Amino acid sequence: xxxLEHFERIDFKQLIDWIDSPxxxxxxxxxxxxxxxxxxxxxxxxxxxTLIYRVVLEENEEVIGHINLTIDRINxxxxxxxxxxxxxxxxxxxxxQLMVQKVLNIAFGQLKLHRVSLGVFDFNLPxxxxxxxxxxxxxxxxxxxxxxDNEFWNLxxxxxxxxxxxxxxx
Numbered sequence: 001x002x003x004l005e006h007f008e009r010i011d012f013k014q015l016i017d018w019i020d021s022p023x024x025x026x027x028x029x030x031x032x033x034x035x036x037x038x039x040x041x042x043x044x045x046x047x048x049x050t051l052i053y054r055v056v057l058e059e060n061e062e063v064i065g066h067i068n069l070t071i072d073r074i075n076x077x078x079x080x081x082x083x084x085x086x087x088x089x090x091x092x093x094x095x096x097q098l099m100v101q102k103v104l105n106i107a108f109g110q111l112k113l114h115r116v117s118l119g120v121f122d123f124n125l126p127x128x129x130x131x132x133x134x135x136x137x138x139x140x141x142x143x144x145x146x147x148x149d150n151e152f153w154n155l156x157x158x159x160x161x162x163x164x165x166x167x168x169x170x
Contacts, residue, residue, distance in 0.1 A: 001057070001058060001059075001098060002055055002056060002057060002058060002064070002065075002095065002098050002099065002102070003055075003056050003058055003102075004053040004054070004055060004056075004067070004099075004102050004103070004106075005053060005054050005056055006052065006053065006054075007046065007052040007053055007054045007066065007068075008046070008054075009039075009042075009043075009046070011054045011063060011066075012039050012042045014063055014086065015037065015042065015066055015084075015086070016036070016037045016038070016039070016042075018066075018084060018086040019033075019035070019036075019037045021035070022035040023148060023149075025037060026146065026148055027121060027124065028082060028083075028084055029081075029082055030081070030119070032045070032082075033045075049070070049071065050068050050069065050070045050071075050081075051068060051069045051070075051071065051106070052066075052068045052082075053066070053067050053068065053103070054066060055067060055085075055095070055099050062087075063086075064085065064086060064087040064090055064095065065083075065084050065085045065086050065087070065090075065095065065096075065099060066082055066083075066084045066086065067080070067081075067082060067083050067084070067099050067100075067103055068080075068081050068082045069081075069103050069106065069107055069116070071111065071113070075114075075115075076112075076113055076114040076115070077113055077114055077115040077116065077117065078107045078111070078113050078115070078116045078117075079116070079117050079118060080100065080103060080107075080116055080117070080118040081118065081119075083096065083099065083100070083118075083127065085099070091126075092126070096126075096127070096130045097130050097133055097134060100130060100131065100134045101134060103116075104116060104134065104135075104160065104165055108162045108165045108166070112162075113162065114161065114162050115159055115160070115161050115162070116159060116160055117139075117157065117158065117159040118131065118136065118157075118158050118159070119142075119155050119156065119157055119158075120155070120156050120158060121146075121153050121154065121155055121156075122141065122153070122154040122155070122156055123153070123154075128156065128158075131158050132158075134160065134168075135160045135164050135165055135168040136158040136159060136160045137158060137159065137160070137164075138156050138157070138158050139157045139158060139159055140156075140157050141154055141155070141156055141157075142154065142155040142156075142157060
């Protein structure tokens with residue numbers, strides 16, 4: 001149904017088009033980027049050590065999303081981030097779940113990591129459900145962790161361990 005391919009310069013414009021507001025920028029990218037997203041910011045991003053993927057529909061080769069995995073070799077762990085189903089008509093159809101599963105296959109199956117974590121805002125209920133379905137567990141709530149305009153957002157920290165991923169697969 002989907003495949004992950006390395007994110008490249010040819011993908012910049014589409015990603016920039018998907019990030020259409022300062023609030024959505026923060027929700028998607030945290031403090032990594034500033035709005036509006038630019039090609040220069042993405043140049044710096046692809047030069048990082050992060051594994052960055054575009055998400056492609058196998059049936060027609062259409063790029064429909066984005067996801068990344070940052071590796072911490074010292075602690076043998078990874079951090080899932082920048083998860084985005086960019087094509088609105090595909091949201092709510094399990095694409096996010098497939099994306100997360102594919103990245104976990106890379107993290108645990110190929111890279112042999114011990115743990116993968118992520119952060120998600122508490123109001124993003126579809127994302128939280130997606131991550132829980134993939135086997136992530138809530139570790140703690142960072143209360144009022146991000147200031148956005150005149151309000152503060154809470155952030156859930158979630159993770160999955162290799163042994164939990166293996167159990168879920170079998």
